[in-house]
Amino acid sequence: MAKVFIATDAFKRAMPVSGKVLEDSIRLGKIRGIKFTLYVVQTIILVALSVVVIFVMGDATVTPKLYLPMASFIAVIALLLLITCLESFFFRILEIRFARSSSARHLMAKNSIRRAIFIAAVTGILAIVLIVPSIMGSVEKASRTTIIVTASMDPPSFYSSDPLALMDSTFVRVNGETGLQVYLLTDQNYIASNGVMSTMFAYRINKGEYLVGADTLVIDVPTGNYLKFRLVLNDMDNLEKSATMVIDKSISSTFTGLVSLIMIAFAVANVAWIIYLIPIERKYSAGSIYR
Numbered sequence: 001m002a003k004v005f006i007a008t009d010a011f012k013r014a015m016p017v018s019g020k021v022l023e024d025s026i027r028l029g030k031i032r033g034i035k036f037t038l039y040v041v042q043t044i045i046l047v048a049l050s051v052v053v054i055f056v057m058g059d060a061t062v063t064p065k066l067y068l069p070m071a072s073f074i075a076v077i078a079l080l081l082l083i084t085c086l087e088s089f090f091f092r093i094l095e096i097r098f099a100r101s102s103s104a105r106h107l108m109a110k111n112s113i114r115r116a117i118f119i120a121a122v123t124g125i126l127a128i129v130l131i132v133p134s135i136m137g138s139v140e141k142a143s144r145t146t147i148i149v150t151a152s153m154d155p156p157s158f159y160s161s162d163p164l165a166l167m168d169s170t171f172v173r174v175n176g177e178t179g180l181q182v183y184l185l186t187d188q189n190y191i192a193s194n195g196v197m198s199t200m201f202a203y204r205i206n207k208g209e210y211l212v213g214a215d216t217l218v219i220d221v222p223t224g225n226y227l228k229f230r231l232v233l234n235d236m237d238n239l240e241k242s243a244t245m246v247i248d249k250s251i252s253s254t255f256t257g258l259v260s261l262i263m264i265a266f267a268v269a270n271v272a273w274i275i276y277l278i279p280i281e282r283k284y285s286a287g288s289i290y291r
Helices: 019-057 070-098 102-131 133-142 187-193 197-203 253-285
Strands: 145-150 157-159 167-176 181-186 217-220 228-234 242-251
Touching: 019 070, 070 102, 070 253, 102 133, 102 253, 133 242, 145 228, 167 181, 167 228, 181 187, 181 197, 181 217, 187 197, 187 228, 197 228, 242 253
Parallel strands: none
Antiparallel strands: 145 242, 157 228, 167 217, 167 242, 181 228
8 A cells, every 4th residue: 555645854844934023023022021020010119109108108007096098099009000001002012013913913902992992981980980079979978977965975086087098077067055165176185184174175176166056066177187086065054965066078189189180091091092003903904813
């Protein structure tokens, strides 16, 4: 029986490749290596910044009270992610340029468009949520704290912000019987007064308005530091008189302002990236094996 197959070493030899393809493959590998290294370095920087922003600049504490100012940290993270996003555009352009086939270029462009659509949609929605006053107002209204206080009770306490510094206590609104006196004190001054009402009167933060009348008494709460406050109700004639105190809160301006601007920048950058990629995706779609 005659042989129909002759063994040769042809299958052992590599398929011939042009110098251009080989050169592009090497460049593509280098680009991805640089991108990976850059992302690792940025991750390390992000961890370092988290320590600096939260614990050094933000005076964060874990004991005796938890306080982790995340508003500024979230803004820093958002900014670094935006920079990383813009860098990824540059690296993707290089990868498309040095890809070895039209199919690879088409697939890269197509995947990038899908990713950009998702990012633009998410960041756009977040920007709308942070900017629209009615949405923020409903969140702030839901976070109000209402306290019913009598002069015989221990003065209620509250902090100038939540432990993550995302919401600030801005006002205390007091309604009650005419003649009641309300003092806002720091917890430190309250302890230092040793229960003496005249000393509390001298230490009070609300130097102007402190008498409850027919209208709602509004007391401004100092912001900027994570402080504990006390609300002292004073009526020596009748210790059973009561007042209703509502603590109004607002979302941190750092969070709503700076983060919303970064979210808008995210959305705009990704929409521009989509517009840039559409002609490239169409150009290589004809010769691509992917659909």
